[in-house]
Structure formats: C-alpha cells, structure tokens
Amino acid sequence: MLSLPELPRPDAIDQVRARIAAHIVETPVIDWPAADVAAATGVALDLSVKLELFQRAGSFKARGALNNILTLSADQRARGVTAVSAGNHAIATAFAARAADSHAKVVMAANASPFRIAQCRAVGADVVLADDIAAAFAEVRRIADAEGRAFIHPFRGMTTHMGPATLAREWLGQAPDLDALVVPVGGGGLICGIALAVKSLKPSCRIFGVEPTGAASMGAAFHAGRPVDTAPHATIADSLAPPPPADADNLAICQAYVDDFVTVSDADTRVAMRVMLAHLKLAVEPAPATGLAAMIGPLAARLAGRKTGLLICGANIDAAHFQALISTDE
CATH class of the missing domain: 3.40.50.1100 (Rossmann fold)
Structure with missing residues (x-):
C-alpha cells in the first residue's frame, strides 16, 4: 500500500510561492458568464478561466x-x-x-x-x-x-506537485467561489498538485480530471483501482501522452483527492480549440482545450449550477500547427 503525502498546509504552499516568486507571474483570471458560454457552446456554465498560458515559459x-x-x-x-x-x-x-x-x-x-x-x-x-x-x-x-x-521529473514527487499547488492557491485567492475544477491530465503532476492544495484549502471544491481517449492511462487506472496496460498513446494532445501505465504514486493521490475522470475525443478537443479562439481570442494547444471539451460534453450535467474553473494551462504551439489542428475534424 502506497503512503499518501499529507495535504500541504497553506503556509507550506506560501513558502514555495515565495521561493519561486521572483521568476514567475501571477496569471490573471477572467469570468466567462453562463450566458456567454451558452452562446458559444450551447451549454450554460459559469466559468472562471485561469490564464496560465501567460506564465513564464508558456505553461504551468x-x-x-x-x-x-x-x-x-x-x-x-x-x-x-x-x-x-x-x-x-x-x-x-x-x-x-x-x-x-x-x-x-x-x-x-x-x-x-x-x-x-x-x-x-x-x-x-x-x-x-x-x-x-x-x-x-x-x-x-x-x-x-x-x-x-x-x-527534474515531469510529473512525480511533492517538490514537483508543490508547483501546481501554488497555482491552485493563487486561483482560489482570485476566485474564492469556485465549486469545481476540471484539470487536463497527462502524467498526473498538475492534477495531483492542484488536488492536494484544493482539498487542503477548500475541501468542498470538486476536482475532475480529463484525458484524451487516445491517452487515458490515469483514468483507466483510477476506475480499475490500479495501473493497467493501455494501448500506445495516439492523440493530438501530445503533452498529455506520457508512456503508460499510470504512475502508481500519482494514482494514489488521485484516488484519494480527485472526484472522477472523463475522456474526450480529439474531434471534440478541436471543436473546443475553435471555440476558445472565436470567443476567448486564445490560440491554445490541445491540452487545455480538453478541459472545455469535457465541460460541455461528459461533465456538463454534473457542473450545472457550479462555478467551475477552466485552466488554460499552456499555449506552446506555433501558428502553423495550430491552424493545421483546427482546420480538420479528423
């Protein structure tokens, strides 16, 4: 049985924030009102959008x-x-x-x-x-x-997790009325850090993970209760496609502090990328678009009436590749 890390105290998160403060920025949060989301997507959701794509180096x-x-x-x-x-x-x-x-x-x-x-x-x-x-x-x-x-491991260990924990603490300070967060998942470092912080600071806030259907290792493990063999990853969201199976340590954190996992297709991710460009004026890589795809797809009913956080976690994509991705449905 893997031992779970303790939920980080607010002062521990603040120590990390102080350590890295000289080299990062506090990224902005904007409200995307339910009426505007409905006009853009057909689903009325009240969203808080965290613009972490404006972070130094282009991502969380x-x-x-x-x-x-x-x-x-x-x-x-x-x-x-x-x-x-x-x-x-x-x-x-x-x-x-x-x-x-x-x-x-x-x-x-x-x-x-x-x-x-x-x-x-x-x-x-x-x-x-x-x-x-x-x-x-x-x-x-x-x-x-x-x-x-x-x-420097991309997704494992508390020193890594405490990075996204600072993001969560920052976001809750900017939007204290958050009821739920939808987090894109690759190796699990982002969702583990966010879940650890949020369940420490605001336990009532629900955490949902989203993966591409072509790279759904953590969700499969979450539902099976153990890492499982999955097919080789194939998705346009390449930053969400580490080698399977899911990391066992991160799985234990997810099982303790994440409410559920869902998957979205690449086609739905492309739709979300187009919506974000048209209505938020953001050209994002596929990974953050999976969050919106999940909100207006498999999570729509569960998020109705909840103030929900949409994390734009990165945008390291060039114009030509972005155009190629949104120009096809395949």
Whole structure:
C-alpha cells in the first residue's frame, strides 16, 4: 500500500510561492458568464478561466521546475539538470535552469514540435532527440547517471506537485467561489498538485480530471483501482501522452483527492480549440482545450449550477500547427 503525502498546509504552499516568486507571474483570471458560454457552446456554465498560458515559459510547468531546481544544492545546480518531455516541461526546465544559474540538457522525442525544440534551445538548453517518448525516458536516466545531472521529473514527487499547488492557491485567492475544477491530465503532476492544495484549502471544491481517449492511462487506472496496460498513446494532445501505465504514486493521490475522470475525443478537443479562439481570442494547444471539451460534453450535467474553473494551462504551439489542428475534424 502506497503512503499518501499529507495535504500541504497553506503556509507550506506560501513558502514555495515565495521561493519561486521572483521568476514567475501571477496569471490573471477572467469570468466567462453562463450566458456567454451558452452562446458559444450551447451549454450554460459559469466559468472562471485561469490564464496560465501567460506564465513564464508558456505553461504551468515553470512553477514545479523552478521549485525543483531552486531546492538543489549549489553543487547540484553547478552540475546541471536534465529533463524529459514532449515540450512544455523541457521548456520550463530550460527556463528554470537559466533563472537559477544552472544548465539544462533535455530529452525529447524526435517527433516533438519543432517550435518547442527551438524554444528549449532559445533559453540555453542542450536538446537530445530520442526515437520516441519511452526511449526519451530511458535516455534521460542515462544522462543523469553519466553526467551527474539532477533529473527534474515531469510529473512525480511533492517538490514537483508543490508547483501546481501554488497555482491552485493563487486561483482560489482570485476566485474564492469556485465549486469545481476540471484539470487536463497527462502524467498526473498538475492534477495531483492542484488536488492536494484544493482539498487542503477548500475541501468542498470538486476536482475532475480529463484525458484524451487516445491517452487515458490515469483514468483507466483510477476506475480499475490500479495501473493497467493501455494501448500506445495516439492523440493530438501530445503533452498529455506520457508512456503508460499510470504512475502508481500519482494514482494514489488521485484516488484519494480527485472526484472522477472523463475522456474526450480529439474531434471534440478541436471543436473546443475553435471555440476558445472565436470567443476567448486564445490560440491554445490541445491540452487545455480538453478541459472545455469535457465541460460541455461528459461533465456538463454534473457542473450545472457550479462555478467551475477552466485552466488554460499552456499555449506552446506555433501558428502553423495550430491552424493545421483546427482546420480538420479528423
């Protein structure tokens, strides 16, 4: 039986906020009234939209990466760090390493977005390309062992989780009337950090995870009560597609503090991306669009009458790729 971490105290979250404060921004929150959401989607939901896409390095990942690197010793920072990612965590680790006077060597799959690879290099990281994301995880461990670099895990461990915990504390301060949050799920670091903080600060607030149907490892494990084998991931939401099965430690946190998981199709995610562009004027990557797709799809009835948080967790996507994604239904 895995032991659960204790729910973080508000002062512990605030200590992390203070540690990373010089290198991040407090991202804005806007209300999207039910009448406007209904006009845009056909579903009347009262939404609080957290614009974390305006975070440094383009996503929430900067918070956890900074917390990890800033808690390393001076000797460890001097040896450098390494990370593995489809893009957002690699960019965030590169940014955080530069902010902490360290150096990052990041491993990405060869089919990763050229835009994201260029973003990593632009902030000073060395980029190593692997055949696929599974091979990338093996390579990052080899680099950590061979070069003595600290491995900044993309979704595991309390030091990582406390990054998204600061996001949740910030959001609840901006929108204290939140009744529910819908959180995109890949490896589970984002939802674990948010759930730990929210269930500490406002236990009545419901937490729902959403995954693409083509990469639904955590939800399958959540409903089965254990990590299960799932098919190789295939989804346009590449930042939500770590190698299966679900991480057992993160699963334990989700089972304790997350209310439910749902899935959405890539077609519905594309629709949500178009809606966000037309009505919020935001060009986002697929991952945050899964949240809106879930709200107006499988979660619509359960969210009726609840003030619900829509997290725009990142937007590291180039114009050409965005246009290609929203121009087809396949």
